[in-house]
Amino acid sequence: MGHRAAIVGAGHTRFGVLDAGPRALLRSAVDGAFASVDRGAERRRVGEAFLATLGFGGWQIGNASAVLDEEAGLVGVPTTRVENACASGGFALRAAVRALEEGRTDLVLVAGVEKMTDLRAPRRRYWLGVSGDTEWERLAGLTFAGVYGLIAADYVHRYPSARDALAEVAVKNHENGSRNPNAHFQKRVVREDVLRASRVADPLGLYDCCPVSDGAAALLLARADIAREFTDTPVYVDGLGAGSDRLAVQERPDLTRFRATSRAAEEAFRDAGLGRDRVDLLEVHDCFTIAELLALEDLGFAVPGGAIALTLSGATRAGGALPVNPDGGLKAKGHPIGATGVSQAYEIFLQLRASAGARQVPGSETALAHNVGGAGATATVTLFTRG
Amino acid sequence: MGHRAAIVGAGHTRFGVLDAGPRALLRSAVDGAFASVDRGAERRRVGEAFLATLGFGGWQIGNASAVLDEEAGLVGVPTTRVENACASGGFALRAAVRALEEGRTDLVLVAGVEKMTDLRAPRRRYWLGVSGDTEWERLAGLTFAGVYGLIAADYVHRYPSARDALAEVAVKNHENGSRNPNAHFQKRVVREDVLRASRVADPLGLYDCCPVSDGAAALLLARADIAREFTDTPVYVDGLGAGSDRLAVQERPDLTRFRATSRAAEEAFRDAGLGRDRVDLLEVHDCFTIAELLALEDLGFAVPGGAIALTLSGATRAGGALPVNPDGGLKAKGHPIGATGVSQAYEIFLQLRASAGARQVPGSETALAHNVGGAGATATVTLFTRG
Numbered sequence A, B: 001m002g003h004r005a006a007i008v009g010a011g012h013t014r015f016g017v018l019d020a021g022p023r024a025l026l027r028s029a030v031d032g033a034f035a036s037v038d039r040g041a042e043r044r045r046v047g048e049a050f051l052a053t054l055g056f057g058g059w060q061i062g063n064a065s066a067v068l069d070e071e072a073g074l075v076g077v078p079t080t081r082v083e084n085a086c087a088s089g090g091f092a093l094r095a096a097v098r099a100l101e102e103g104r105t106d107l108v109l110v111a112g113v114e115k116m117t118d119l120r121a122p123r124r125r126y127w128l129g130v131s132g133d134t135e136w137e138r139l140a141g142l143t144f145a146g147v148y149g150l151i152a153a154d155y156v157h158r159y160p161s162a163r164d165a166l167a168e169v170a171v172k173n174h175e176n177g178s179r180n181p182n183a184h185f186q187k188r189v190v191r192e193d194v195l196r197a198s199r200v201a202d203p204l205g206l207y208d209c210c211p212v213s214d215g216a217a218a219l220l221l222a223r224a225d226i227a228r229e230f231t232d233t234p235v236y237v238d239g240l241g242a243g244s245d246r247l248a249v250q251e252r253p254d255l256t257r258f259r260a261t262s263r264a265a266e267e268a269f270r271d272a273g274l275g276r277d278r279v280d281l282l283e284v285h286d287c288f289t290i291a292e293l294l295a296l297e298d299l300g301f302a303v304p305g306g307a308i309a310l311t312l313s314g315a316t317r318a319g320g321a322l323p324v325n326p327d328g329g330l331k332a333k334g335h336p337i338g339a340t341g342v343s344q345a346y347e348i349f350l351q352l353r354a355s356a357g358a359r360q361v362p363g364s365e366t367a368l369a370h371n372v373g374g375a376g377a378t379a380t381v382t383l384f385t386r387g
Helices: A022-035 A064-070 A086-100 A121-129 A134-138 A143-159 A160-179 A192-198 A224-229 A259-270 A289-298 A308-310 A329-333 A337-352 B022-035 B062-072 B088-101 B121-129 B142-156 B162-177 B191-196 B224-229 B258-274 B290-297 B308-313 B329-333 B337-352
Strands: A005-012 A044-050 A079-083 A107-114 A199-201 A215-222 A235-244 A281-283 A367-372 A378-386 B005-012 B047-052 B079-083 B107-114 B198-200 B217-222 B235-244 B281-283 B366-373 B380-384
Touching: A005 A022, A005 A086, A005 A107, A005 A224, A005 A337, A022 A107, A022 A215, A022 A289, A044 A064, A044 A086, A044 A337, A044 B308, A064 A079, A064 A107, A064 A281, A079 A086, A079 B235, A086 A107, A086 A337, A086 A367, A086 A378, A086 B088, A107 A337, A121 B088, A134 B366, A143 A160, A143 A199, A143 A289, A160 A289, A160 A308, A160 A329, A199 A308, A199 B308, A215 A337, A215 B047, A235 A259, A235 A337, A235 B062, A259 A367, A259 A378, A281 A337, A289 A308, A289 A329, A289 A367, A329 A337, A329 B079, A329 B308, A337 A367, A367 B281, B005 B022, B005 B088, B022 B062, B022 B217, B047 B062, B047 B088, B047 B337, B062 B079, B062 B107, B079 B088, B088 B107, B088 B235, B088 B337, B088 B366, B088 B380, B107 B337, B142 B162, B142 B198, B142 B290, B162 B191, B162 B281, B162 B290, B162 B308, B217 B224, B235 B258, B235 B337, B258 B290, B258 B366, B258 B380, B281 B337, B290 B308, B290 B329, B337 B366, B337 B380
Parallel strands: A044 A079, A044 A107, A281 A367, B047 B079, B047 B107, B281 B366
Antiparallel strands: A005 A215, A005 A235, A079 B079, A107 A215, A235 A378, A367 A378, B005 B217, B005 B235, B107 B217, B235 B380, B366 B380
16 A cells, blocks of 8 residues: 655653643654654755644643744744644644645654643643543543543453453553653552552552653654655554544443544554554553553454453563553553654654664564544554554 | 645534534534535545634533534544634645545535633633733733734834725725624624724724634535535635744734745645636635735735725725625624634635625635634635636
8 A cells, every 4th residue: 555654753752740841842852853863854844743732731722833833943834733632643643644645845743742740630630631521521520530440340340350451551561661761650560569559440540540741752754755865764654544432431332442443443454455463563542551451452453352361461561472552651651642642653663663772672563553532532543664 | 736625515603692502503514514515415425524623711622523523423533623723724624625635535524613702701811812922922911902903003103004994994894794694793884983993902993803703614525526426516625825933923023924824825826826816805814904904915915015005995895806805704704713714715615606695796716715823823825716
C-alpha cells in the first residue's frame, strides 16, 4: 500500500511534575525534534503545524495553536488545534499526514502538550472530567477512575483471573518506565505492592491508575517521497485508522469493548495492507491497567478475555514476543493529555530506529500506536514501519 | 486547477438568543443539511465528521466531537474537534476537504456550534477573552472590543474618512441582515444611529460590534467526482488557504494589517488558479466594522486605506459590483464562534445556487469566505465556484 508519510525527527520533555509552563514545554519538545533530524531540517520547509492539547486548566482555551507557531519559530504558517481529549495526539498526527499528502509542503510539525499539576484537587477533578460525558456522567459525580473502575469490575466479574493480569500490567509498565529517563515514574513495583495499594475505584488501586503529569512531545513529519533527504532511517506512517463511540458508557452494549478502537484498528490495517502478525511492538492507551487488556482485545491481538493469558504469559514484556508499552505506557511514563498520542509515536520512532537505549526492543520493524479519547468515545490506531 | 470537493447540502439554525442547547442546535443544523440534499444522502455514506466549537461556557470541553456523532446519527465514524477560536469553522472545512481527498469516503460532515447567551457577564467576558493572547492581553484586561478599538483608532488616525466607512459597514450589514430570516438582528439602522450609539471601545460604538449569539450550521461535503450523484447544483471548493500570526497584537509590526489573512488569500488563489477579478461575492469576518475594511485590504481587493472608498462607493452593498456579507455578516447575522466559518459557507452554498431568497445576489459564480481566529492570529480563506 506504500508509505503515507515519514517521521524524520522527534522530541520529548520529561513527563512528571515540572516547573515549566506550556510554552516552555512546547519549545523544548519542538527544539528537540528539530535537533534530532539527522541531516537537519530548516524551519522554512515546515508548511503547517498541528497542536494537540486539552488546554488543561484553561491556559489558552482558544487559538492555542498560534502559541505553538510562536514557540516553534513558525509564525505565519497555518496551524490548527486538534482536540479529541486524550486522543488529541493521535488525531493530530492523522491530520498532519493528510496535510503532507496535499503535496504543498515538505514538512509538518505535530506537537502535544499538557500542564496539569499546577491545579489543586477540585479544579483538577473538573478538568479531568470534561472529556467524558458531561450530562450523565461528570455532573452525576462519575470520575474517569470511576468509569474505568466499572469497566474493570465487569471484566473481573466475567474473568476472575483478570485481577492478576491487571497487576502484571502495572508491574510490567513500571519496570519499563524504570528504563525510560523521560518517565514520570521510574520506580519498579512488585505484584504485592499493586494488590495491597489503597483502592481508587474498586477493583482498581493506586498502581492501576496513570498519574497526572506535565509534559510535551513533538514530531517532524516529511512527505514520504522526500524523507531520505532528512535521514537514512525515517519511520514511515503506513496506516491510519480512527473511530468513535457514544460518550457515556451507559449507552454502549458492552462495557468491556471499545468499539472505537476496533473500528480504528480495522481501518488502519486495511489502509496499511498489513496483518496483525507483522506487528512487532505496541504502544497502547493504558490510562488504567484495565485499558491495556481491553486494547489488546479490541485491537485484535487477543479474543475477549484472552488478554489475560497473553499478559500473564510474559509475552507483552519488553523481552516477550509482543512487547507492549516499552516506554512505560501512560501508567508509568505519565499522561499529559494532549502529549500522549504524540509521545507514543516518539517512542516508536526511537524503537524502530534502534535508538531507544536501555529500553530498546531488539529487531522491531513494524509498530502500532493506539490512542483513546475519554473512556473510548474516540480512538486512533496508527501503523508504522522502519524505513 | 480543478475542484477539490463539493458542498451538496447545508443546514443552519436561527442565530440569536435561543432556548436550545448545543446538542439540539447541532441536531437541527445537521438534520437541515441532510434534508437539503436534492437527491438525498444516506448517513451510511458519511465516513467522517468534524466539529468546530470553542466549547463556550465549558459545555463539553473535551471530546465534544463525539457529541456531534451522537446528534448526527453517525456513532462509529471518526470525528474530530477542530478549534481555532472564531476561525474554527474555516479550519474544520479545510480538514474536511482533505479527508475527502483521501478517497476513502463519499461524504464528510462539518458542523459548527456555539451556545453563548446563557452565561452572565463576568463568565461571558472570560470565555470571550480566551481566544486572544492570555498573558499580555486578557490577563491585563484587554477585551476583544478593546483590541479592535485600538486597531480602529490606528486606522482612523491614518485615514480620517474611515469613520464614515465604518458606519457604512454597519448600515449595509444591518440592511442585509434584515433580509435574512436566520439573522440575529433583522433591524435596519441609519448612519446617525451608528455614529450616535454609545461607545464600546472608541472609535467603535455599539453598532460597530457583532452580537453574542447562539447558533449552529452544518455542511455535507462530497468528493468532487461524485458530487452530481447528490445534486445537479453542487458548490465546489476550489481553493484552500490558511495562515497565522502572533497572538498578541503588540507583537506585530502593523496593527492595521492581518498577515494571516494575506497569507491565506495568496494560498487560496494560487490553489484555485483564480484571480481576484473572478470573485463575485465575499463573506468576510466582520466581528467589528473595522474588520470588514481590513479584510478587503488584506484579501487584496483594495490597497491599504482603499477599503474606505470601496465601501463608501456602495460597491459592497448587495446590489453593488462586489457584494460583501449579503447574509448580514457577523455584524448583523450574529457570531456564534464555532458556527461562523461554517455559516459563511452555508451562505455561499445558497447564493451560488441562486436560492438565497430575498437576499439573493444575482449571477454569482465564484465566492470567497474569510474566517479569522482571535484578532488575526489564525485565518482561513476558501474559494468556491458554482457547479
